[in-house]
Amino acid sequence: xxxxxxxxxxxxxxxxxxxxxxxxxxxxxxxxxxxxxxxxxxxxxxxxxxxxxxxxxxxxxxxxxxxxxxxxxxxxxxxxxxxxxxxxxxxxxxxxxxxxxxxxxxxxxxxxxxxxxxxxxxxxxxxxxxxxxxxxxxxxxxxxxxxxxxxxxxxxxxxxxxxxxxxxxxxxxxxxxxxxxxxxxxxxxxxxxxxxxxxxxxxxxxxxxxxxxxxxxxxxxxxxxxxxxxxxxxxxxxxxxxxxxxxxxxxxxxxxxxxxxxxxxxxxxxxxxxxxxxxxxxxxxxxxxxxxxxxxxxxxxxxxxxxxxxxxxxxxxxxxxxxxxxxxxxxxxxxxxxxxxxxxxxxxxxxxxxxxxxxxxxxxxxxxxxxxxxxxxxxxxxxxxxxxxxxxxxxxxxxxxxxxxxxxxxxxxxxxxxxxxxxxxxxxxxxxxxxxxxxxxxxxxxxxxxxxxxxxxxxxxxxxxxxxxxxxxxxxxxxxxxxxxxxxxxxxxxxxxxxxxxxxxxxxxxxxxxxxxxxxxxxxxxxxxxxxxxxxxxxxxxxxxxxxxxxxxxxxxxxxxxxxxxxxxxxxxxxxxxxxxxxxxxxxxxxxxxxxxxxxxxxxxxxxxxxxxxxxxxxxxxxxxxxxxxxxxxxxxxxxxxxxxxxxxxxxxxxxxxxxxxxxxxxxxxxxxxxxxxxxxxxxxxxxxxxxxxxxxxxxxxxxxxxxxxxxxxxxxxxxxxxxxxxxxxxxxxxxxxxxxxxxxxxxxxxxxxxxxxxxxxxxxxxxxxxxxxxxxxxxxxxxxxxxxxxxxxxxxxxxxxxxxxxxxxxxxxxxxxxxxxxxxxxxxxxxxxxxxxxxxx
Amino acid sequence: xxxxxxxxxxxxxxxxxxxxxxxxxxxxxxxxxxxxxxxxxxxxxxxxxxxxxxxxxxxxxxxxxxxxxxxxxxxxxxxxxxxxxxxxxxxxxxxxxxxxxxxxxxxxxxxxxxxxxxxxxxxxxxxxxxxxxxx
Numbered sequence: 005x006x007x008x009x010x011x012x013x014x015x016x017x018x019x020x021x022x023x024x025x026x027x028x029x030x031x032x033x034x035x036x037x038x039x040x041x042x043x044x045x046x047x048x049x050x051x052x053x054x055x056x057x058x059x060x061x062x063x064x065x066x067x068x069x070x071x072x073x074x075x076x077x078x079x080x081x082x083x084x085x086x087x088x089x090x091x092x093x094x095x096x097x098x099x100x101x102x103x104x105x106x107x108x109x110x111x112x113x114x115x116x117x118x119x120x121x122x123x124x125x126x127x128x129x130x131x132x133x134x135x136x137x138x139x140x141x142x143x144x145x146x147x148x149x150x151x152x153x154x155x156x157x158x159x160x161x162x163x164x165x166x167x168x169x170x171x172x173x174x175x176x177x178x179x180x181x182x183x184x185x186x187x188x189x190x191x192x193x194x195x196x197x198x199x200x201x202x203x204x205x206x207x208x209x210x211x212x213x214x215x216x217x218x219x220x221x222x223x224x225x226x227x228x229x230x231x232x233x234x235x236x237x238x239x240x241x242x243x244x245x246x247x248x249x250x251x252x253x254x255x256x257x258x259x260x261x262x263x264x265x266x267x268x269x270x271x272x273x274x275x276x277x278x279x280x281x282x283x284x285x286x287x288x289x290x291x292x293x294x295x296x297x298x299x300x301x302x303x304x305x306x307x308x309x310x311x312x313x314x315x316x317x318x319x320x321x322x323x324x325x326x327x328x329x330x331x332x333x334x335x336x337x338x339x340x341x342x343x344x345x346x347x348x349x350x351x352x353x354x355x356x357x358x359x360x361x362x363x364x365x366x367x368x369x370x371x372x373x374x375x376x377x378x379x380x381x382x383x384x385x386x387x388x389x390x391x392x393x394x395x396x397x398x399x400x401x402x403x404x405x406x407x408x409x410x411x412x413x414x415x416x417x418x419x420x421x422x423x424x425x426x427x428x429x430x431x432x433x434x435x436x437x438x439x440x441x442x443x444x445x446x447x448x449x450x451x452x453x454x455x456x457x458x459x460x461x462x463x464x465x466x467x468x469x470x471x472x473x474x475x476x477x478x479x480x481x482x483x484x485x486x487x488x489x490x491x492x493x494x495x496x497x498x499x500x501x502x503x504x505x506x507x508x509x510x511x512x513x514x515x516x517x518x519x520x521x522x523x524x525x526x527x528x529x530x531x532x533x534x535x536x537x538x539x540x541x542x543x544x545x546x547x548x549x550x551x552x553x554x555x556x557x558x559x560x561x562x563x564x565x566x567x568x569x570x571x572x573x574x575x576x577x578x579x580x581x582x583x584x585x586x587x588x589x590x591x592x593x594x595x596x597x598x599x600x601x602x603x604x605x606x607x608x609x610x611x612x613x614x615x616x617x618x619x620x621x622x623x624x625x626x627x628x629x630x631x632x633x634x635x636x637x638x639x640x641x642x643x644x645x646x647x648x649x650x651x652x653x654x655x656x657x658x659x660x661x662x663x664x665x666x667x668x669x670x671x672x673x674x675x676x677x678x679x680x681x682x683x684x685x686x687x688x689x690x691x692x693x694x695x696x697x698x699x700x701x702x703x704x705x706x707x708x709x710x711x712x713x714x715x716x717x718x719x720x721x722x723x724x725x726x727x728x729x730x731x732x733x734x735x736x737x738x739x740x741x742x743x744x745x746x747x748x749x750x751x752x753x754x755x756x757x758x759x760x761x762x763x764x765x766x767x768x769x770x771x772x773x774x775x776x777x778x779x780x781x782x783x784x785x786x787x788x789x790x791x792x793x794x795x796x797x798x799x800x801x802x803x804x805x806x807x808x809x810x811x812x813x814x815x816x817x818x819x820x821x822x823x824x825x826x827x828x829x830x831x832x833x834x835x836x837x838x839x840x841x842x843x844x845x846x
Numbered sequence: 847x848x849x850x851x852x853x854x855x856x857x858x859x860x861x862x863x864x865x866x867x868x869x870x871x872x873x874x875x876x877x878x879x880x881x882x883x884x885x886x887x888x889x890x891x892x893x894x895x896x897x898x899x900x901x902x903x904x905x906x907x908x909x910x911x912x913x914x915x916x917x918x919x920x921x922x923x924x925x926x927x928x929x930x931x932x933x934x935x936x937x938x939x940x941x942x943x944x945x946x947x948x949x950x951x952x953x954x955x956x957x958x959x960x961x962x963x964x965x966x967x968x969x970x971x972x973x974x975x976x977x978x979x980x981x
Contacts, residue, residue, distance in 0.1 A: 207871070208951030209943050298941065299951055303958035310878035311966060314885050326896045326980045331973030332889045339966040541943045579870060580948065692897040 010560045019565040020535075026566040027119075027531040030592040038594045040124040041531055046110030047428065049131045053103040056138055057414075058495070060094035063087045063145075065492055068452070072485040074473040084469035085152035086171065090145055092155030097179050098138045100275035100413050101224075105130065105189040107278065107420065108217050110428065112193065114522035115211045117202035117540070119533040119563075119573040122664040125590035125636065126192050132600030133185035140608055141178035144171060151175035154467060156264050156319075159249035159257045163241045170611065173242060177607040180235045183228050184603070190224040191671045193217050199664050200573055201581045202521075203562060205540040211520050212301050216281030219305040220274050225675045226313065227270035233682030234263030237781065243613070246770045246777035248686070254774035256693050258323055263682055265316035272408065273312040277305060279416030280347055283369050286423050287351045289518040290366045291358025294544060297350045304350070307343035311336055321392040330389045337387035344380060348373060363516070364438040368419025371446045372411045379407025382457070397467075400460030406453045415445060418498060423516070425505070430527030432511045433501050441497035448491025455480040455487075519544030524556055536561035536649070537574050540581075562648040574648065575664055585658045586646050590636055599628040630799065637665065638815040640808065659815035669819045673826040676789075680830055683785060687778050687837055698775050698843045706766025707779055712839030715758035719790060719831035722751035726797060726824040730817045738804060738811065745801040745817075752794035755831070759787040762839070779838050786834040793827050796820040864929045869952045876923045877956065877963035884916035884967050888974045896980035906978060913971040917964060924960030927953040 009015060029039050039045065067087050070078045079087065109127050113120050121127060144150040151171035153162035162172045197218040201210065238260065240246040247253035249260050288295045295301070314336035321330055351373075360366075382404040386392045395401060418441075425433050459477040460466075471477060514523040523546060524534060536559040542548035555561060563574060563586065575585040605621035641656035648654055660666055691697045698704070725748035733741035763783055768776035800816045803809040809816045838844055867873075888909065895903040903909075930953035935946040 204943055206943050206948045208941070208948045294941065299954040299958060302955045303962060306875065306955070307878060307959055307962045310875075310882060310963075313882065314966075314970075326893065328896070328902070328973055328977045328980065329889060329893050331977055332885065332892075332970055335969035335973060336885065336966065339962075339969045342962060342965065543941055692894055 010558050010564065016559055019559055020530075022566045022569070023532045023535075024530060026569055026571055027533075029531055035592075038592045038597065040128040040590055040592050040596065042109050042113050042120050042124060042127060043428075043529070043531065043533070045124070045127050045131050046106055049102065049106030049109055049127075049134070052131075052135055052138065053099050053106050056094055056098040056142060057103075058499070059142055060091050060099060061492065061495060063091040063094075065488060067091065068485040068488040070469060071471075071481050073482065074471055074475070074478050076470055079469065081469040082152065083148075085154075085467075086145055086148070086150035088467055089152050089154055089157075089171075089175075090142070090150045093151065093175060093179065094138075094142060095409070096155060096271065096275070097182050098134075098142065100409070101186055101271070102134050102138075102182075103417060104220065104275060104278040105186065105193070107282075107417075107424075108193050109189070111213065111424070111522055112196050112217060113200070113533055113573075114427070114525060115214055115520065116196070116200055116205070117521050117524075117534050117537050118196070118200040119537075119571065120589050121192050121196045122200055122573070122575070122587060123192050123195070123590065123668065125593060125596045125632070126188055126668075128593075129596035129600050130185040130188045130192070132597045133188070133604065134182055136600060136604035137178050137181040137185070137607070140604070141174060141182075144174045144178075149174065156268065157238075157260075158264075159238070159241075159260050160251075163238060163249050165242060173239070173611045176235050176239050176242070177611045180232060181604060181607040183232050183235075185600075186224055186228055187672070187675050190221040190228075190675070191668050193221040194225070194671050195664050195667045197221075198578045199575050199667060201540075201576050202537050203539050203574065203576060203581055203583050205576075205581045207579055208298070209540055209543050211522075211543070212284035212295065212298070213281045215302055216277050216284065216305050219309045220277050220281075223270050223274050223277075223309050223312065225671060226678050227267045227274060229675050229679035230263045230682040230685075231267035233679045233686070234260055234267075236683070237263075237686065239610075240777070240781065243610075244771065246780070247774050248777060250774075253772065254690065254694060254699070255777075256690065256774075258320070259686055259689050261320050261323065262316070262685070262689070265319045266313070266682070268319065269316040270309075270312045273308055275409070276412040277308065279372075279413050279420070282416055282420040282423070283351055283373075285518075285520060286365050286369055286419065287354050288358075288544070289423075289516050289520075290361045290363055291354050292361060292517070293354065293358040294519075295350065296354045296357055298543070300346055300350050304343040304347040308340060311340040311343070315340060318387055318392070321389045322396045327389070334387055334389050338384065341380065341384055348377070361516075364433075364435045364442070365419045365423035365516075367439060367442050368415055368422065371442060372415035372419065375407055375411030375415065375446070375449060377411070379404055379409075379411050383408060395460060397465055398460035399456040399464045399466055402466050403453045403456035403460060406449075406456075410449050410453070415449075418442070418445070421498070421502075425502075426511050426515050426527070427522060427525050429505060430510045430529065431505055431508045432515055433505065434508075437497055437501040441494045441501065444494030444497060445491055446494075448487050448489070448494055451487025452484045452491055453487070455483045459484075514546065519547035521545060524553060533573075535559055536564040538562075562650065562652070564649060568642070574654070575658070575662075577662075583648060583652060583654045584662050585655050586648060587664060588639060588641070588656070593632075593636070595628060595632045595636070599625060599632060602628050626795070630795075633799070634803075634808075638803075638809070638813070638819075640810070640813045657813055657815070659813070660818045663815055663818075665815055665819055666822065669822045673822060677826055677829065680785060680833070683778075683782055684833055684837060687782065690774050690778060691841075698841065699773060700843075703767060703769030703772045704775055706768040706776070707762030707783070707838055707844070708766050709839045709844075711758055711762035711765065712835035715755050715762065715786075716831050716835040716839075718751050718755040718758055719786075720828055722748045722755060722790075722793065722797075723824045723828040725751065726817075726821050729800075730814070730821045733804070733809075733811055733814055733817055736811045741817070742801055742804050745797045745804070749794040749797035749801070752790045752797060755790045756787040756794075759783050759790065759835075779844075782834045782838055786830055789827050789830055793820075793824055796823055861929060864926050865933060867926065867930070869930060869949060869956070871952075873923075874952055874956050874959065877920045877960040878966075880916050880919050880923075881963040881966045881970070884912060885970050887912050888970055892974065892980075900980065902978050902980050906975070909971065909974040913967060913975075916967050920960050920963050920967065924957050924964070927956035927960060929953075931957055 149170045162168050197214050237248040241248050247255040249255045249257045317333035318337045422433050422438050459480040464477045510527040535557050538556050538561040545552050571589040572586050574583050602625040606618050609618035645653045646656050725744040729741040729744040770777040770780045803816045931950050933946050936944050940947045940950050
């Protein structure tokens with residue numbers, strides 16, 4: 005496709021018609037919901053998260069009304085417990101994190117000049133999981149069955165079934181399901197940023213939003229799995245009586261706090277950084293210049309990500325840990341203020357150096373920074389342990405965290421809404437309503453939360469459903485309540501503004517005169533994402549590259565056509581964005597939705613102790629996943645290569661480290677390994693808590709050294725066979741490779757038996773004491789992975805026999821080898837720990 | 847270093863060898879990873895010793911050595927990044943899509959992260975070296 009050819013308007017029209025046909029959305033009352041294109045799934049995702057935010061906001065209003073006056077009796081104590089638990093849980097798990105994912109699903113492909121993210125069906129799966137899990141958790145309050153243990157669900161009140169009802173299970177299982185969808189989104193976004201950038205967009209030209217998304221998605225990968233591990237232990241205690249958090253049987257409630265906050269503190273930055281990322285896009289636009297200090301932003305994002313994992317104990321300053329431990333976390337908590345401050349100075353410097361265009365989104369940006377800085381400063385205060393001992397669990401903390409979250413997440417998102425609404429709908433929102441709404445929110449937030457600093461310091465504990473008049477905080481609480489209604493009016497005004505949007509005129513293209521790629525979007529947008537994938541040579545190509553918009557629109561860049569009638573995008577190399585492959589993307593399908601429904605049924609049915617039905621759901625989920633993979637992945641293309649224009653030809657099939665699927669497997673396994681390390685942490689944590697660990701006595705002696713070592717040897721044999729199968733297959737010895745895969749699967753199954761034999765033959769009784777319980781958990785985790793490993797080996801064997809995997813097209817076997825590397829590592833750690841630990845072998 | 851001309855590197859010399867080192871996303875995260883390892887080393891050793899033995903680790907020199915090693919690695923990573931971030935060639939402001947600008951960007955970011963990690967390691971080391979008991 006020479007430059008010259010694209011001069012022909014007829015050719016361009018034909019190309020556009022082909023692209024339009026290929027990217028046509030599905031229709032029909034049901035069919036339209038099977039869409040997987042990021043521009044629709046992202047919008048559903050955003051609207052759903054926004055709705056959950058409004059719902060959780062109403063819960064907060066009810067709480068504020070109850071607290072308006074001392075001794076009020078609008079709601080009972082029990083209802084109040086459900087209100088604050090659901091408010092916090094929904095805002096965190098159903099609004100802040102999903103909203104980041106939703107916005108990223110919409111924006112990322114646009115920012116990267118890609119037609120879609122690499123795994124569109126995975127995004128759809130994530131969305132449907134989120135919707136099902138979210139409705140399940142949120143709906144519980146209408147049945148008086150909502151969780152009531154606070155959003156961090158501290159045992160032992162929440163694990164003892166006589167003190168807490170179904171709500172705790174709904175929290176654990178419903179939100180675990182949503183955590184799965186968050187990890188799925190993280191995989192999608194990491195691979196998206198690293199592999200689907202347009203040619204020429206080297207790491208140093210990447211939009212800063214993409215840097216933040218990369219960093220945040222990696223944080224999700226390491227932060228959520230410890231919580232998933234904690235959830236697992238928690239449910240084992242609630243459903244089976246395994247005493248992980250029960251001090252009477254050797255457990256320790258503090259373990260939950262560790263696992264929760266290893267998730268919970270990075271979580272704060274997981275919801276804060278994407279909002280700052282929106283600023284990093286808005287500030288250059290309204291300063292009409294490049295952002296100053298690009299590497300400083302990367303420093304801030306990466307530095308914050310690391311340090312945020314060294315802060316978790318600052319939520320546990322009052323649990324009686326040694327002061328020296330508190331000091332380490334206090335130190336890191338102070339250090340994290342450095343990168344956070346740097347980002348804000350970068351924005352100020354950019355505004356200072358530029359010519360500022362005043363606008364509604366910018367108003368939100370400035371307002372939120374003002375609020376956030378107050379929250380940040382009280383954060384520095386509570387990071388000092390002696391101050392925290394005074395303020396802990398009072399309204400001072402409530403004030404602090406709301407300043408951080410409203411200034412760091414909610415109001416920036418409102419600004420982002422005003423900024424990006426024209427990108428999504430082609431229409432601007434009203435400046436008049438937007439600014440009025442801003443002032444209501446700004447004044448409302450300060451009026452609600454500033455008095456709480458004082459009511460907290462005057463002794464009002466958080467999470468009380470009422471308070472006596474003698475405490476003298478009645479006036480402060482009334483102010484907070486009035487403020488909350490003022491804030492709500494602001495949010496309501498935004499909703500009114502959104503509701504009026506369909507009747508407004510379309511705005512011109514790129515209405516803010518921005519310089520980044522996403523503003524190529526046309527007000528009358530097509531579903532193909534971008535007309536041709538551009539060559540990037542600047543951070544602000546619309547400003548800096550000559551005739552850029554015209555060249556994109558006229559298909560003068562790469563991949564301007566879809567002659568084979570397939571949805572495609574370009575895969576590039578990680579550092580330098582050299583084109584390495586054209587991948588075929590998933591088309592609309594009901595499979596993601598059906599898989600999400602099946603997986604959801606597993607979690608929901610388990611909540612109601614319907615184990616056989618849950619097992620049926622699990623089998624259904626597995627069947628769907630296999631069906632989805634078999635029909636939709638690692639397809640052998642009709643040609644080796646494809647021309648993408650300008651004389652460039654790239655392969656249509658890659659396997660191993662250069663393919664998107666391999667990266668997805670690797671990243672997923674990183675998350676899996678992190679969850680596993682959470683369980684292993686549990687074992688060693690209990691060891692530090694007991695003088696005699698492992699203990700001895702009936703039901704507690706085991707699992708011996710023999711069976712764990714046997715299970716380890718068999719797992720390693722299975723691993724070796726998988727690696728050998730990969731190598732033999734690549735050398736053309738398909739028969740031998742198939743044989744090894746078959747025997748490898750048998751070995752994986754044998755490893756299950758050997759693994760279980762250890763604790764079974766020695767009679768370890770998991771409900772007796774925490775030692776047998778944690779040993780059983782590690783073994784079950786490992787053998788479940790053996791089971792999945794066997795399924796993968798058999799799947800690959802079937803692919804080979806069916807001719808869907810060949811020596812040349814070997815993505816399947818390369819991907820499962822990654823799994824088996826992690827499998828081997830899991831087995832080594834598990835069996836070395838339980839079998840070789842001093843005293844465990846007896 | 848300021849006076850060296852763009853072409854004045856002696857082949858095989860230290861500076862030439864530094865400039866030939868490959869930089870990637872993995873090298874970018876070396877300094878903060880060192881912080882994380884040092885942090886875990888201090889925290890775990892102290893808390894395990896306090897929990898299991900009921901006393902602060904006797905061999906406190908280990909903290910000095912551990913901190914020294916961590917800081918040395920961070921300084922080395924920073925020094926390499928410093929040299930690489932001044933790779934001569936393209937004109938300022940170094941935000942183009944060229945090989946040199948990409949190298950300079952990752953090097954500069956690594957250098958900044960080395961600075962932050964240095965401070966963070968000192969912060970972590972301070973309590974380990976000063977508060978020597980378990981209460």
